[in-house]
Amino acid sequence: MSSAEHLIKQKFQQFYLERNRTLFSPPAASQREYGFLLFKGKFMVRHRTFKNPETLLTAIRDLSPAHVYFSTAYYQDPTASMDQKGWLGADLVFDIDADHLDTPCKIMHDNWKCKACSTVGKGSAPKTCPKCKNDRVEIETWLCDRCLQEAKEETIHLLEMIFSDLQMGDANLSVYFSGHRGYHVHLHSEDFRMLREEQRREIVDYLLGEQLDPSLQGMEDVPEGGVLILKGPQWGEPGWRGRMVRGIYEVLTKEGENLGLNQAQLKVINAWDKANFFTKPFWSSLKGINAGTWKNIVQRAVRETAAKIDSVVTSDVHRLIRLPGTLNGHTGLLGVNVPLERLDEFDPFIESIAFPEGQVKITVKDSPEFRIGSQNFGPFHDEKIELPTAAAMLLLCKHKAEPTS
Template sequence: MEVDDFIKKWFSNYYRTNIDDVISPRSISKREFGFIIFKGRTMVRHRGFKDPGELKRFIIDLTPADAYHSSAYYERPEAGMDEKGWLGSDLIFDIDADHLSLPCKLRHDRWMCLGCGKAGVGDAPESCPKCGGKIREESWICEECLNTAKREVVKLTDFLTDDFGFSQEELHVNFTGHRGYHVHVISDKVSPLGREERKEIVDYVTGTGVDLSLLNLRRENSFLDAPNWMRKILGKLGSKDAVPKGKRQWIKAAQQAINEVSVKIDTVVTTDIHRLIRMEGTLNSKTGMKVVKIPLNRVDLFDPFKDAVAIKGGEAEVYVEEAPRFRLMDQEFGPYSKVKVELPIEAAVLLLCKGRAYPII
């Protein structure tokens, strides 16, 4: 059996038995939907649905590899982009471990040139440094990746509530099922914002253009009077007595504080007012895990390797080419190298989705 056929069988079983876990976005009739199908991994988009029942029946019949809905609201969701009639859009932030400089990538990510065979670990180059050929990447997810991304989520939600005044009810945090998190701001206050206004929000949370000259430490009440961003920086620096003496040392310390306070996001996602975003409760074909909504007060407690495991109840024998040690639920697996092994289905599907194994039928 081909790898995709095996994965699709288990995805189909999940959707047939857990379709109520798939949560439709609000104003469903104004949303565009897109689906990646297993055959050829092509995208089918510009789909519209009248109600959640119609959407769920479609998903059961199709068994998509991945499922998305637009962040935007449209008059005619099924029309081409120029004819849809944009009505507004949720504000979306994407925090992905791929965009964070993490040392764990050297342990579990690798790449190889499809031309000359040159290989390496960590972040892949755009092309082979030896022959200029195309690169095949193999990435993994680990607890360090996702815990670091989760800390960025906490920083972002603090910005959104403390600095922008959004309520907790207006913020939705979703685990993507792979290497990161999406934060949705669902509010009439942000819906009509265009690309430029969203870019200003991006600049704010990423610390782009923060003016250090505004941090007038010579004033007696500068800690209290500083704008919110400046207060965050000063909070990182500590008391006035701890601020480095000398302009050069001060600027260096302040820039380090900015780096720690700012949020690392995929800026393109936030400014894209037509973005397709993963649908809550659907499966991610890169792992077999599901997109999970996380209550804002439980982000710290969320365990993706337990709470997002969706495919359960069975075992499968697979041949594993290479895989690092990993945990799913309360069980440890690996490391594996060129070995046949019988695994719980959730571990087998993860390895198959990551391209690290093949089913033995």
């Protein structure tokens, strides 16, 4: 273990040892599998079960792990090997992560490095190294206000889709900040619990709009008076029918020019009155767009309005996922429950701080500017400084700093 890891582990232990510490307890907590990723050797301890939150807390206090996970699945025997566990169902979970979003600030704070030739660059990692064409490119991410704001907006968009399309009334839904770059949505529902992997994958495809065929959602060329007229669904219709229409409107009004529309067509778009959209397809007044352009527009519309979830997390019925109320070893921030009504105003850089007190002396190699609480820090470059514990922990966990001895 490095000296940074020693310090992080020690701070984590102090956090967990606090007298009033309690843990989040998921429904049917004793039917879950628990796992811990240790600092030492990045070793994973899993297939554990705990009768109650107190014994779980005792184990966490002993181990002081970098990450604590629990299974989205329920098992007869959580400690058995995978094929002997006796699967009893699983929550339906969704993961929205800034990794999957295209935020403009990544160029400022994300770095990549080619493991082969050590070329470095800014922003999202290229598929292959531009210099040596090798594909072993490592990415170093950062978490910033902008990225987390976009992740939150995506989460809100996902929730809207869940409530309007998926939700069957009685499901019990919770939203958690992961303590790093995203949000998790957990649905505890009898209806969804027994869904198998291939069935969950259908839900994933639905939310992503994957393989959506517009002609099966009501977009059809219908002959009328000798010419083909594009008929389509209407604004207020349920599911993808209405969503596709709203997306088309967004795409046309925002980027009509880039899609090759002429001035006359753009003029028509600007003159549209939204109030009429509920009664007839609004594009009927838009003449002279060829089928290829329409196809392009509809594809963009679907992509724009889809929920950008991580497909693997939702379809995996044996997933281990972060236990809310525990520390995230990538940041030193807490994974926390965010009540739905507070999601809009939730500020992860204030409300997930686990170490509000004290100062730590560190040596920073390189760090972009960041905010913890209401204070901004950095950017830093090869400096010895003393920072509030939460800020220092973030830099230590992100491998941007070492403790000053």
